[in-house]
Amino acid sequence: MLKTNQNCNIGFVGLGVMGKNLALNVADHGYRVAGFDLDAGKIKDVLDTEERERPDSQNEARIIGCSNLTELLDNLVKPRVIVVLVPAGKPVDAVCDSLIEAGLEPDDIVVDCGNSQWTDTIRRESEYKDRLKFFGTAVSGGEVGARFGPSLMPGGDADSWKYLQPMWEAVAAKVDADGKPIVSNIPGKPVTEGEPCTAYLGPNGAGHYVKMVHNGIEYADMQLICEAYHLLRSLLGYEPAEIGKLFEKWNQGVLNSYLVEITADILQQYDHKTGAPLVDMILDSAGQKGTGRWTSISATQMGVPAGIISESVYARALSTLTAEREHAAGILTADVESGDIEAADVEKAIEEALYCAKICAYAQGFQLLRAAEKEYDWTLNFTDIAKIWRGGCIIRASFLQKIADAFIENPGLDNLLVSDYFANAMAEKQVGLRKAVVLAAQSGIPTPSFFSALAYFDGYRSEVLPANLLQAQRDYFGAHTYARVDDDPSQKYHTFWQEEGRPERKA
Ligand SMILES: NC(=O)C1=CN([C@@H]2O[C@H](COP(=O)(O)OP(=O)(O)OC[C@H]3O[C@@H](n4cnc5c(N)ncnc54)[C@H](OP(=O)(O)O)[C@@H]3O)[C@@H](O)[C@H]2O)C=CC1
Numbered sequence: 001m002l003k004t005n006q007n008c009n010i011g012f013v014g015l016g017v018m019g020k021n022l023a024l025n026v027a028d029h030g031y032r033v034a035g036f037d038l039d040a041g042k043i044k045d046v047l048d049t050e051e052r053e054r055p056d057s058q059n060e061a062r063i064i065g066c067s068n069l070t071e072l073l074d075n076l077v078k079p080r081v082i083v084v085l086v087p088a089g090k091p092v093d094a095v096c097d098s099l100i101e102a103g104l105e106p107d108d109i110v111v112d113c114g115n116s117q118w119t120d121t122i123r124r125e126s127e128y129k130d131r132l133k134f135f136g137t138a139v140s141g142g143e144v145g146a147r148f149g150p151s152l153m154p155g156g157d158a159d160s161w162k163y164l165q166p167m168w169e170a171v172a173a174k175v176d177a178d179g180k181p182i183v184s185n186i187p188g189k190p191v192t193e194g195e196p197c198t199a200y201l202g203p204n205g206a207g208h209y210v211k212m213v214h215n216g217i218e219y220a221d222m223q224l225i226c227e228a229y230h231l232l233r234s235l236l237g238y239e240p241a242e243i244g245k246l247f248e249k250w251n252q253g254v255l256n257s258y259l260v261e262i263t264a265d266i267l268q269q270y271d272h273k274t275g276a277p278l279v280d281m282i283l284d285s286a287g288q289k290g291t292g293r294w295t296s297i298s299a300t301q302m303g304v305p306a307g308i309i310s311e312s313v314y315a316r317a318l319s320t321l322t323a324e325r326e327h328a329a330g331i332l333t334a335d336v337e338s339g340d341i342e343a344a345d346v347e348k349a350i351e352e353a354l355y356c357a358k359i360c361a362y363a364q365g366f367q368l369l370r371a372a373e374k375e376y377d378w379t380l381n382f383t384d385i386a387k388i389w390r391g392g393c394i395i396r397a398s399f400l401q402k403i404a405d406a407f408i409e410n411p412g413l414d415n416l417l418v419s420d421y422f423a424n425a426m427a428e429k430q431v432g433l434r435k436a437v438v439l440a441a442q443s444g445i446p447t448p449s450f451f452s453a454l455a456y457f458d459g460y461r462s463e464v465l466p467a468n469l470l471q472a473q474r475d476y477f478g479a480h481t482y483a484r485v486d487d488d489p490s491q492k493y494h495t496f497w498q499e500e501g502r503p504e505r506k507a
C-alpha cells in the first residue's frame, strides 16, 4: 500500500469514529501517523479526509495507511507508540496479540484509548509486561472531541507517561485561566494555547476507572436533564421547543454545560418527514454500552452510596421494556392530586432541582473515586480530575471549576456536599428539589434520579438513621450482632431474642 520506513511518530489500530478523528487531531499537531483498520474502507476514509483537510501549505500526507500490522510497525519510529481504538473487550487483546506476532518489541508502548474496563487494563498491563508496555488512556468527547480536543484520562506506567505526555498535552482540549473551554473546530488550526485537559492519573487501570466514573456521572447528568424535561412537559404542557428555549436560558447560569446545551438544541429540532418535534419521533428505549452499569456495580461492590448513578442505569433499563410498559399502561393508573401551579414557580423549582441533583451526582462520583483509590492503592488527584473534565468531555460544565476549587481548598474533602460552596448552594436551592419531587409524586411522573438525589442529600445530612432498627432485625433472625451507642463500636453484642427476658451478651 505504501513505501516503508516513513518515520511516523504514532500508529493507530482502529480507524472508526474515534480512531479516525483522534488520528486527524494528532496529525494537526504536526505528528506523522500510520494507521490500520481491519476494514480497508475505514483506512481510505481517513486518508481521503486527511487529503481534503490538509492545509494548503503542506504537500506531504500526514497520515499513511497500512495494509497490515507488520507494515504499520515498519513505519514507526522506536520505541513505537500505537494507539488502539477498537471496541472494548476481546478485540483489544486480539490487537495486542497480533501486534506481538507482527514484531512488536518490549519497549514499544500500546495505548488503549477505548472504554475498557479498568480491571482489564490492570490485567493487560501485567499479562503483557515482558512483551510490550501496555498503557491506558481513556478518551471522552465523542467524535468532535476526538477531532478537535478531547479530555484524556491516562493511567499506567509512569515512564511511558513521560514519553507520551507532550503529544497528549498537545491533542487534548484546552481551557483558559478561568477554566472555560477554548474551542476552535477548524481542521488544520488546532488550539495550542491554554491548560490541557489531561493529567497523569495513576498506575495501571486508574485512567480507565476515572473515565468509567465520568461515564457514570454522564448517565446521571443525562437522566436528570431528561427528568427535568419530562416534568416541564407533563406539568406545564410545554412543547419541546419551548423547553429547548428554557434550557438555553438555564445554560447561561449555574447549569452551563455541554449536555444542557445539546439538549436545548435537540429539543428545537423538527422531524423532516412529519414536521413533528424530532424528539417525539424517537423511540423512548435507551441504549447503553456498559460503563454506567460498571460504575453502579463497582459502587455496590465497594459499599459506596451512588444511588443517582444506579437509578439512571435502571431508568435506561426500564425504558427498554416497551411492550410491558404499553401493557401496564392499560392496567395501572396513578391516583394523582391536582392543584393550581404557577408556571414560573415550577420552572424555578425544576431548575433548582436539576442543579442540586447534579451536585449530589458529582458528589457520589467523587466518593466512588475516593473508595477506589483505597481499594486499588492509587493516589488520585481530585483537583486534576475536576480540571481535566472542564473541557473536551461530555460532562464538561462550568461548575467543574467550582469542584476543582473545592478540592484545591481541601484535598482531603470527604464529600463535595460539605464544601463551603456546595453546602451553600444546597442550602439555597434544595427547596426547588423538594418541590420538584413533591410535584412529581403528586402527578405520577417518574423522576427516579431526582428522588434518589433528595434521599441521598437527606440521608447524608442525617446524624441518626434507622439502621439501628435494621441491625436489631439482623441480630433477631441471624444472630448477626450489633454495636451499642454507649460502647466501643468494635465491641459487638447479641440479644438472645428467643429467651425469657431477652438477655444481651457481648459477642
Ligand atoms: N464513539 C464514541 O463517542 C466514543 C467511543 N469510545 C470508545 O472508543 C472505542 C472505539 O469506539 P468507536 O471508534 O466508536 O468504534 P467503531 O466501531 O466506530 O470503530 C472501531 C474500529 O475498529 C476496527 N477493529 C475492530 N477490531 C480490529 C482489529 N483487531 N484490528 C484493527 N481494527 C479493528 C473496527 O473494524 P470493523 O468495523 O471492521 O470491525 C472499526 O473500524 C470503544 O472502546 C468505545 O467505547 C470512547 C469515547 C467516545
Ligand SMILES: O=C(CO)[C@H](O)[C@H](O)COP(=O)(O)O
Binding pocket: 115, 139, 140, 141, 142, 215, 218, 287, 288, 289, 290, 291, 292, 394
Ligand atoms: O464514553 C462515551 C462518552 O464519554 C461514549 O459516548 C459512551 O459510549 C456513551 O455510553 P453509552 O453508549 O453507554 O450511553
